[in-house]
Amino acid sequence: MDRNSAPMKGKRFMKLKEVLERIGLGRSNFLDKVKSGLFPPQIHVGPRAVRWDEFELSEVQAAYLAGRGPDDIRALVRRLVAEREPPACGGRGTRTVRYLRVLAKPKSPAPADKAPGGRINN
Numbered sequence: 001m002d003r004n005s006a007p008m009k010g011k012r013f014m015k016l017k018e019v020l021e022r023i024g025l026g027r028s029n030f031l032d033k034v035k036s037g038l039f040p041p042q043i044h045v046g047p048r049a050v051r052w053d054e055f056e057l058s059e060v061q062a063a064y065l066a067g068r069g070p071d072d073i074r075a076l077v078r079r080l081v082a083e084r085e086p087p088a089c090g091g092r093g094t095r096t097v098r099y100l101r102v103l104a105k106p107k108s109p110a111p112a113d114k115a116p117g118g119r120i121n122n
Contacts, residue, residue: 011055012053012054012055013043013045013051013052013053013054014051014052014053014054014057015051016030016042016050016052019052019057022057022061023039023057023061037073037074037077037078038060038070038073038074038077039057039060039077040052040053040056040057040060040077040080040081041081043084053080053084056077056080056081059076059080060073060076060077060080063076
């Protein structure tokens with residue numbers, strides 16, 4: 001199946017719970033397979049939120065059902081990840097949406113008459 005012929009073009013994102021229900025694996029087993037390249041990695045959609053692309057998961061499931069070996073599946077996962085659209089954050093990093101942390105003003109330097117540890121120099 002060509003990625004461009006998919007009706008949704010991978011625009012639906014799934015939470016981990018949905019993914020686990022769909023593929024029938026436990027959390028640890030699934031995440032181990034992601035780590036070893038047998039399933040596509042998550043997409044960061046916020047500072048503490050990740051999702052999986054439904055189209056990518058469908059492609060990998062189809063490869064498993066077709067009896068493809070681990071090397072073929074890893075190659076498929078690498079191709080799918082390479083075809084992802086560039087991040088919406090102007091190309092910085094691999095996250096879809098990057099949240100920039102606003103840092104507080106830097107601490108002012110310690111007064112010259114104080115030594116490190118708070119002791120006063122006389």
